[in-house]
Amino acid sequence: MLSTSGLRYRYRQGPYESTPFELVARDLAVAAGTTLAIVGPSGCGKSTLLSLLAGERVPTAGEVRFGDVRVSALSDAERRRFRIMTVGLVFQEFRLLDYLSVLDNILLPCRLHPALPLDDRMRRRAHDLAERLGIGALVTRPPQRLSHGERQRVAVARGLLAKPKLLLADEPTGNLDPVGKRRLLDELLALATDDGAAVIVATHDHGLLSAFHQVYDFAAADAEVA
Amino acid sequence: MRHAFVLAWRHLAFHKGRTALLVVAIALVAFLPLAVRRLVEAGSTALRARAASTPLVIGARGSELDLVVAGLYFAKPTPREIRYGELARLADSDALAIPLHAGFTARGIPIVGTSLEYFDMRGLRVADGRTFALLGECVLGARAAERVARDPGKLVTDAADPYNLAGTIPIVLRPVGTLAETGTADDDAIFVDIKTAWTIAGIGHGHQEAGAIRDPNDLIGTVPGPDGGHVITSERLRHAEEITPENVSSFHFHGDPETFPMHAIVVVPRTEKAATLLQGSFQRRDEPLQIVRPIEALERLLREILRIERLLHVILVAVAIVTATVVVVVFALSVKLRRDELTTMVRLGAARGTVALLVGAELVLILILAAALTTVGLAITTAFERTVERAMIGG
Incomplete structure (x- = not known):
C-alpha cells in the first residue's frame, strides 16, 4: 500500500554548515494491516523519513506512493487533505494543547480541516478510543493534569481518530518504563491494524522490534545520511 | 471559521x-x-439649554461667569449682594424679573430664595405637595428630596460661620412639596420664598412677645418713648428656631426691604426690543450692576x-x-x-x-x-x- 522509491531529501543548509546534509533512504513497502519499525541512532533521519511519508515534506528526489496516489507529486492543499484524511500522526513530544481538554485534544484534527467534520460520529469515536486506551475517565481534564503515560495515550487517540489508513508514530513510547512501553505499543498496533491501517513507528528501542512485521534499520549499509 | x-x-x-x-x-x-x-x-x-432658557441675568459687577453660574446653577462662588430695591428699576420694562438669593445651604444642598414666578419661568412642576406659601416653608428639587429623605429628621439650615456669634442662626425649614425631576440644576436645590432667605440671613426673626415676659431675669428694663415705650430684654429672650403656624405672626423684619439682599435677578424680556433696551440701560460706566446674556458667557x-x-x-x-x-x-x-x-x-x-x-x-x-x-x-x-x-x- 505505501511504498517509496529512490527517496532523497536535502536539508536546508544552516549558516554555519559548510556542507549540506542529505537523507538517502532505501526503498520500502508496507502493506495494509502490517507494521514497520524504523530504527536508528538519534539524528539518523527517522523523523525526516516519517515526515516525507506523511507528505509534510517534499523529497528532493524519488517518490512516495500510497496506493495509486503519488504523495510527493501532490500540491500543498492536496497533501494537507491527504494527511488529515489518510494519515494518523503521533508526535514524539505528544504536542497536546494545554488549553483544550483531553477530549478536545483528541478531536483537534476535526477543527483544523473542513474535510473532517466534527460530528456525533467523531465524538463517539473519540470517547471509544479514550475508553480503549484507558483514559475514558480523564476526557474532561486538561493535559497538564495527566501523567506522562496518559498524555502519550491521548496523543495516540488523536492519531487514530480519523481511522487512518496509515499511522505514523515518532517514538510513541519514549520516556515510559519497559512494561508501559510494550503495553502502549501493543495497544497502538492492535487499534490501528484492526482498522486495516499500515503502521510505521520510528523508535530507537531495539527491545520493541519483535512487535513489528518489518524493520527498517538506518544502520544498515543501504540507508544512510550523507 | x-x-x-x-x-x-x-x-x-x-x-x-x-x-x-x-x-x-x-x-x-x-x-x-x-x-x-x-x-x-x-x-x-x-x-446651552439652561443658558438658552435664561435670557438675561442681572447682578453686581464682577465676573460674568460667576454671576451666570450662581444665577443658573446656584453654585459657588456666590456673587456680591445687590439690593432688593433694584427690582424696581425693571418695573417699567417689558420683562419678567425674578429675584434670586443664593449662598445658604441645608445639609450641603443650596437654598434658593426666589418668588413663585421662578417655577413658571423654568416650567417646574410640583410632583408632590404644593409650593411654599408661608415663611419657613420650602420646596425640594427631585434629587434634593432624595438626599433629604435618606437622612430623616428636621431640615436645618447650615450655619454659614459657626464661630460668628452675630451671624446667621440655623433655622428649621419645613418641606411642603417636591418638584418633578427636570435633569437640571433645579433638581439639586431647595427653594424658599426670598423672605425666608432673609430670615435665614438673620434680617427677619421671631421671638417671644417682650410685653408678655414674666420672668424678671429676662427683662432689663423699659425706656419711655413718645408712643408708649420700648422694652429692653436680656439675651435670655427666646428666639424661635422653627417657623410654625403658631409663631409665624411673631416673625418680622428690621429695616427697609428695599435694602435687603439678593444676588441676581433673572430677567425674561417679552420682546427682543425689550431685551436690547434693558441691556442698554445697564451699560453706563458708573453702573454698579451688570446685565449678562448667559448663553454668551457659557459659549466662551x-x-x-x-x-x-x-x-x-x-x-x-x-x-x-x-x-x-x-x-x-x-x-x-x-x-x-x-x-x-x-x-x-x-x-x-x-x-x-x-x-x-x-x-x-x-x-x-x-x-x-x-x-x-x-x-x-x-x-x-x-x-x-x-x-x-x-x-x-x-x-
Missing part, C-alpha cells in the same frame, strides 16, 4: 491574565476619548473646554499608538511562543491560512471584548453626565 473562534476562545480563556490586560488596555484607549467626547457633548448641550467657557479636550485627544492619540504597538508586540511574542502548537496544527493538516485565522480570531475576540467593555463603560458614564455638567461650570 467557527472552529477557529472556538480554539481562539479556549486559548484566551486559558490565558485569562494576558487576555484581561489586553482587553482593558484596548478598551481604555477606546473609552477615554469617547467618554470625554460624550460627557463634554452632554454637558455642553445641558449648559465651552470654547476653553473644547480647547482642553483637543489637547487631551492629542495625548490620547499618543497613548493609542503606544497601546497598539504593545498589542502587536504581545501578539507577535504570543505567536512565537506558540510556534510548536501552531506547527503541530499545520503538521496535522491545517492550512497556514487556518492558523492565521486562528490568531486573527483571537485578535477579533479581544477587540469584541474590548468593545463590549467600552460600551459598558460608556453606559456607566451616562450616570455622570450631571456631575460633569457641574464640573464644567466649576460647581
Whole structure:
C-alpha cells in the first residue's frame, strides 16, 4: 500500500554548515494491516523519513506512493487533505494543547480541516478510543493534569481518530518504563491494524522490534545520511 | 471559521491574565476619548439649554461667569449682594424679573430664595405637595428630596460661620412639596420664598412677645418713648428656631426691604426690543450692576473646554499608538511562543491560512471584548453626565 522509491531529501543548509546534509533512504513497502519499525541512532533521519511519508515534506528526489496516489507529486492543499484524511500522526513530544481538554485534544484534527467534520460520529469515536486506551475517565481534564503515560495515550487517540489508513508514530513510547512501553505499543498496533491501517513507528528501542512485521534499520549499509 | 473562534476562545480563556490586560488596555484607549467626547457633548448641550432658557441675568459687577453660574446653577462662588430695591428699576420694562438669593445651604444642598414666578419661568412642576406659601416653608428639587429623605429628621439650615456669634442662626425649614425631576440644576436645590432667605440671613426673626415676659431675669428694663415705650430684654429672650403656624405672626423684619439682599435677578424680556433696551440701560460706566446674556458667557467657557479636550485627544492619540504597538508586540511574542502548537496544527493538516485565522480570531475576540467593555463603560458614564455638567461650570 505505501511504498517509496529512490527517496532523497536535502536539508536546508544552516549558516554555519559548510556542507549540506542529505537523507538517502532505501526503498520500502508496507502493506495494509502490517507494521514497520524504523530504527536508528538519534539524528539518523527517522523523523525526516516519517515526515516525507506523511507528505509534510517534499523529497528532493524519488517518490512516495500510497496506493495509486503519488504523495510527493501532490500540491500543498492536496497533501494537507491527504494527511488529515489518510494519515494518523503521533508526535514524539505528544504536542497536546494545554488549553483544550483531553477530549478536545483528541478531536483537534476535526477543527483544523473542513474535510473532517466534527460530528456525533467523531465524538463517539473519540470517547471509544479514550475508553480503549484507558483514559475514558480523564476526557474532561486538561493535559497538564495527566501523567506522562496518559498524555502519550491521548496523543495516540488523536492519531487514530480519523481511522487512518496509515499511522505514523515518532517514538510513541519514549520516556515510559519497559512494561508501559510494550503495553502502549501493543495497544497502538492492535487499534490501528484492526482498522486495516499500515503502521510505521520510528523508535530507537531495539527491545520493541519483535512487535513489528518489518524493520527498517538506518544502520544498515543501504540507508544512510550523507 | 467557527472552529477557529472556538480554539481562539479556549486559548484566551486559558490565558485569562494576558487576555484581561489586553482587553482593558484596548478598551481604555477606546473609552477615554469617547467618554470625554460624550460627557463634554452632554454637558455642553445641558449648559446651552439652561443658558438658552435664561435670557438675561442681572447682578453686581464682577465676573460674568460667576454671576451666570450662581444665577443658573446656584453654585459657588456666590456673587456680591445687590439690593432688593433694584427690582424696581425693571418695573417699567417689558420683562419678567425674578429675584434670586443664593449662598445658604441645608445639609450641603443650596437654598434658593426666589418668588413663585421662578417655577413658571423654568416650567417646574410640583410632583408632590404644593409650593411654599408661608415663611419657613420650602420646596425640594427631585434629587434634593432624595438626599433629604435618606437622612430623616428636621431640615436645618447650615450655619454659614459657626464661630460668628452675630451671624446667621440655623433655622428649621419645613418641606411642603417636591418638584418633578427636570435633569437640571433645579433638581439639586431647595427653594424658599426670598423672605425666608432673609430670615435665614438673620434680617427677619421671631421671638417671644417682650410685653408678655414674666420672668424678671429676662427683662432689663423699659425706656419711655413718645408712643408708649420700648422694652429692653436680656439675651435670655427666646428666639424661635422653627417657623410654625403658631409663631409665624411673631416673625418680622428690621429695616427697609428695599435694602435687603439678593444676588441676581433673572430677567425674561417679552420682546427682543425689550431685551436690547434693558441691556442698554445697564451699560453706563458708573453702573454698579451688570446685565449678562448667559448663553454668551457659557459659549466662551465651552470654547476653553473644547480647547482642553483637543489637547487631551492629542495625548490620547499618543497613548493609542503606544497601546497598539504593545498589542502587536504581545501578539507577535504570543505567536512565537506558540510556534510548536501552531506547527503541530499545520503538521496535522491545517492550512497556514487556518492558523492565521486562528490568531486573527483571537485578535477579533479581544477587540469584541474590548468593545463590549467600552460600551459598558460608556453606559456607566451616562450616570455622570450631571456631575460633569457641574464640573464644567466649576460647581
